[in-house]
Amino acid sequence: MTNDNLMIKPRVRFAPSPTGALHIGGVRTALYNYLFARQQGGTFILRIEDTDQGRYVPGAEEYIIEALRWVGLRPDEGVGFGGPDGPYRQSDRKEIYLKYAHELVQRGHAYYAFDTPEELDVCRQSQEHFTYNHLTRNGLLNSLTLGDAESSSRIAEGKHFVIRLKVEPGRSIRIKDLIRGDVVFESSELDDKVLLKTDGMPTYHLANIVDDHLMRITHVIRGEEWLPSTAHHVLLYEGFGxxxxxxxFSHLPLIMKPVGNGKLSKRDGAKFGIPVFPLSWKGETVEENFDGFRETGFLPEAVVNFLALLGWHPGGDQDLFSMDELIQLFSIEHIGKSGARFDYEKAKSFNQKYIHAMDNATLVALVRPLAEAKGYQVSDAFLSKAVALMKERVTFLTDFVEMGYYLFEPVREYDEVTLQKRWNGEIATVFAELTEKLATFDFFNSVELEEAVKAFIQEKGLKPGDILPLLRIAFVGTMKGPAVFETAEVFGHEETLLRLRAFLIR
RNA sequence: GGUCCGUUCGUCUAGGGGUUAGGACACGUCCCUUUCACGGAUGAAACACGGGUUCGAUUCCCGUACGGACUACCA
Structure with missing residues (x-):
């Protein structure tokens, strides 16, 4: 057997099912596919696998496309992007699967089965671990037991049927997985999977193999949950010749829950109060609403970096990687084998680092919409200073306007605990005096202000600790905040006075 | 239950027959700073267990335990 896949430009695909919001694990799968394609000069394809009409959710397809756009993974071909091998939406390819399913029957690798779901349920109830396979199919209603003539007439009569893969027992199926090495399955253990459903739609298995073949996919990079059915997929490739x-094949380790057992699920977001989706999602009910990384205030670059390292590492001690670096360094061989726990603290840390490293102008462009959504109308000049003041102490983009709301509107409340300790009649008098002094002192910057205030403190025989904390509270209301004098500089003389006076008459 | 996959600090991981087993997140302490954060320094923290193979195993093999996925006319 020869394999030319390594000689040609790779073609990979990300093939999500539009059954709701795209899970963050799906984003990682897309990312790995994308990185591999870009590095190899190959093609990254977006295929929509919507063969289950019952689970189709309107808007999910748009969500997937927008999520990929947000994290910067642009498909070269696919739904919404065109390409020579379309259509790329499986529901638009129904006839193709139909044709191939019947072809597989002709080739003797599949057969018609007439058992209804209800009949199979009965089997499952009476038999502990019932499976439709080489052992049981002889006692069931299919073209193997009924014969061609009877089957044909049943079909002609319009009886419902499915097409099942005919798995021949007695052989070993070896899968060469780029991540896991050789994995062997015994065909005797495999069931006769349904390939074509009664509604004429293919199952994942058929559609996937037909499409991967027709779209000339060279590398399948997908989640580990597909490893067990890969043996069936190999049989399909062989059946079709x-x-x-x-x-x-490369089967990726799964992303696990932050705490507890099992893989990360969409419910874990609400359960742990963290986003597990790239974008927020509005469902039919409140329970089906999900928070997104974007709306939480994450930078896509940080999400990409975080996700890339969840199950992969190029080796060495570096842990901050730009998309370009990831493309350059990515290798399937360095993907881990065991499940990676979703560590939200780490995700936050990446976000913080990316915000710190970002230049003010870029940050301004990102924060402006958030500020405007809150009704804040500010100049770029002001926003730039505000962002510079805050960026070392925020984790999320949203922190600029939430934690740092006081930069855009008056202080909502003053820290009473600190005031209890530091505010009294005597200090109130001095503070009023300081305010009046600053009213006539039109300072330009924090240094000037600081000199003036310190001089005042000394003149009054006080300590910095007597005044500085109170100034901070007057400016921002809390003891947790940016440097006092720099904050005043951002506000400017007029606003600084306004805040001092508001504080005095609070 | 069956099939398959996996197991290095709490977490993500580097490493790999002989290392003081490295980094990052989180955590502790100190410095910087009369706030918070950033930054700097520093500390605690791991090769699941049992057998082999070997002069030597965390690294290779087997078993056990534990974890995971799959087991639908869902993907």
Whole structure:
């Protein structure tokens, strides 16, 4: 058996199902596919796998496209992007699967089955671990037991049927997984999977293999949950006679819950109060609303960096990588084998670092919409200073306008605990005096202000600790805030006075 | 239950037959700073267990335990 896959430009695909918001694990799968394609000079394809009409959710497709756009993964081909192998939405390819399903029956690798779901349920109830396979199919209603004539007439009569893969027992199926090495399955253990459903739509297994073949996919990079059915997929490639161009498989480790057992699920977001989706999602009910990384205030670069390292590392001690670096360094061989726990603290840390490293102008452009959404109308000049003042102490983009609301509107409340300790009649008098002094002192910058205030403190025989904390509270209301004098500089003389006076008459 | 996959600090991981087992997040202490944060320094913290193979195993092999996925006319 030859395999030319390594000689040609790779073609990979990300093939999500539009059943709701795209899970963050899906974003990681897309990212790995994208990185691999970009590094190899290959093609990254977006295929929508909507073969389950019952689970289709309107808006999910748009969500997927927008999520990929947000994190910077642009497909070269696919739904919404065009390309030579379309359509890329499986529901638009129904006839293709139909044709291939019947072809597989002709080739003797599949058969018609007439058992209804209800009948199979009965089997499952009477038999502990019932599976439709080489052992049981002889006792069931299918073209193997009924014969061609009877089957044909049943079909002609319009009886419902499915097409099942005919798995021949007694052989070993070896899968060469780029991450896990050789994985062997015994065909005797495999069930006769449904390939074509009664509604005429294919199952994942059929659609996936037909499309991957037709779209000339060279590498399948997908979640580990697909590893068990890969043996069936290999059988399909062989059944169609496509084994020579069968793609290479790489099964990614799963992303696990932050705490507890099992893989990360959409419910974990609400459960732990963290986002597990790239973008927020509005469902039919409150329970189906999900927070997104974007709305939480994450930078896509940080999310990409975080996700890239959840199950992969190029080696060495570096942990901050730009998309370009990731593209350059990515390798399937360095993908880990075990599940990676979703560590939200780490995600936040990446975000913080990316915000710190970002230049003010870029930050201004990102914060402006957030400020405007809050009704704050400010100049770029002011926003730039505000952002510079705050960026070392925020974790999220939203912190600029939430934690730092006081930069855009009057102080909402003053820290009473600190005031209890530091405010008294005597200090109130001095503070009023300081305010009046500053009223006539039109300072230009924090240094000038600081000199003036310190001089005043000394003149009054006080200590910095007597006045500085109170100034901070007057300016921003809390003891947790940016440097006092720099804050005043951002406000400017007029606003600084306004705040001092508001504080005095509070 | 069956099939398959996995197991290095709490977490993400580097490493790999002989290392003081490295980094990052989180945590502790100190410095900077009369706030918070950033930054700097520093500390605690890991090769699941049992057998082999070997002069030597965290690294290779087997088993056990534990974890995970799959087991639908869902993907």
């Amino acid at each position: 496509w084994q020579d161009t069968m793609p290479l």
